[in-house]
Amino acid sequence: MTMTRLAAGFGLCALMCACAVAPPEPIAASPMVAPGTIPAIPAVRGPSYESKSARKYYTRIEKEQVARGLMRVDGGGPDVPYDADDLSRNFERVALFNEYTQIGGRFVAAQTAAQLRRWEGPVRIALHFGPSLPEAQQARDKTLVQNYIKRLARVTGHPISLVSNPKRANYHVFVVSVDEQRNLGPLIKAVEPKLGAATIKEMTSLTRNNFCAVYASSTRSAPYVYASAIALIRTEHPDLMRDACYHEEIAQGLGLANDSPKARPSIFNDDEEFAFLTSHDERLLSILYDPRLRPGMTPDQARPIVARLASERAPSGSI
Template sequence: MRRFVLPLVLALNACVPVTPGDTPTRALPQASDLPPMKTFGAPQPGSPIRSNNDLALDFIELSFQLESGRDLPVFTRFEGPISVRVTGAPPASLGTDLRRLMHRLRDEAGIDIFEAAPGNNANITIQAVSRAQICRALPHAACFVVPNITDISQYRPNRRSARTSWSNLRTRQQLAIFLPNDASPQEVRDCLHEELAQAIGPLNDLYRLPDSVFNDDNVHTVLTGFDMMILRAYYAPELRSGMTRGQVAAKLPGILARINPGGEDLPAQFATRTPRAWSHAVQTALGPGAAPAQRREAAAKALEIARAMGWKDHRRAFAHYANGRLLLASDPQAAQTHFRAADQYYAATKGARLHRAYVATQLAAYAITRGDGDSASVLLAPHIDQAARNENAALLSTLLLLRAEALDLQGRSAEARTVRLDSIGWARYGFGPDWAVRAKLREISSLNPLNG
């Protein structure tokens, strides 16, 4: 299921829920006086640079475990073409985003997936329902996917039964994805990418993956080049449902040599596994239910574990970032020290360029509060294109709004107005309704000392 461990672009100081588990998780509208919503053009996924030894280890751990850590006895996937249908009350953006995603799955992963004719049954039902319905079915989840049902009303009566157990599957035939129809277009799309990827492919998430949606930090919001390679391997003709871990492992070297020949001669990195204690500390720090003191204690523990593990990758950076977020209100100087450390570790990690864009919002926001438009502009400049390449409209609009404030501080008011206007179109996709867009505008504007 999609969770919100790292929602940097939703609010600069917010923390929202995260939950582990086995389930891979109004009034009539009025005319808006805001600029029209912007959408992204052709996808620009990056090519993963990985040793095939590392890819094989990632593939096995993604494919033979659930997010809770429970082992899966056999490999499962759809055998044959995969049909998809949409039910419920889908938002206007869903159809376009679904067609773009299915085109990518066919083109980049070689998966035979198509939209079923209206009124027909399908292998995968995508049901658009309210966030309240999703919360009643599975608290703290933004969206989720379940086997062997087609309607959200069927979930609660069957949630602990063999019918909806991923462990009992031997092949995939029918699944349902439940998405919110009252969220921002980007949130709906993000849910679509993660849940459809898990509906057809691996069910696990791994914190050690820096460039994947199969990661609980939720930095990447659309399927990456790494994800498409994993899915291409998942549907390789050498594999089939019902194979054991050992049987799949024996086939992977040949599969990866064919689809990723550049990874044959690369040295393996053998990234360490992520201890459950670290994951639990992160979930406590940034998830629901904990008091502020408990959150800070958990974040400090996550950093302590990262240091003890000798990590110098994005997980060490993430621990610093969590500490920075939780210290923003009480100790801004200490928070900035953690953000700078996070940026340094992200900079040293291949595949973590998007992570740096998130951290840049925190560093630049602090510079703006101090009236330092020059430093803020320098911090923001390298990351705007990165947010666009990764199709993250919420992050892109936040970076642009911060840039507009920095330009105002530099006395470049005409440029600031142009950049701010550009940001609003992306904010409408990233944040949704006009009130949310205006709230984001006010939030960023309030950082600027020129605005009182």
């Protein structure tokens, strides 16, 4: 199995180092899970000191970011214009570069040129809520994600849906506390049986500086076509931060795997200026799923096609 780490999410630097990506680790094709093999997320005693500390930490970070004018939810505006050249350049950095490379089953930050990756078959997303998230918040989050998935399907023209039966899913989103995350190994193994022990250990050991993350897998026979994905989002997050993680991780799991400091207005940028998918990001996703592009294309192969697609999608009035 080829596993690509798509996002380390919001890692704190001088500001916050957000999400990122690395190339996939192929799997024997089997995104579907056999009936009756998916256990529930086990309840844990708690919250632990680590979980309580994480909740305070994330609440403080969100307040600081909002006070500085970051984590915007307006999708961009007149203060952040962009044109076809911006779209073309940003697409190449976000879709055709990796932020992580895999060494010994673990992911190490390293910017490298990559080939185009995306889903070709339908994307069926399942939400797995840990007991640490109250039922009222689970219902709220489910509605938010459902509406967001409809938006992604419209923007990409690709079949993307939220499914209630996790055995039908090939994209699993785990919304858990740090305590639940530590015990998530058997459930991750159940939904992705071919996943290596080192990668599962990394998923269950992410520190609080890894705000959220997504890992996408491809098969050996089609290494640039995603077959499954797993995202991790923390219940210790306050609402806005958790919503931002849904927006970024689910979109990155569709193939926009990298971040770029020049991408603006965009959630694919470590500066965390924007919390929600922007009009710029919608255009990047539309380009990614245009049939004139093909999985496996190199930056050199894709560049002239992307330039045409960007010109077709540039905002009216841009130069």
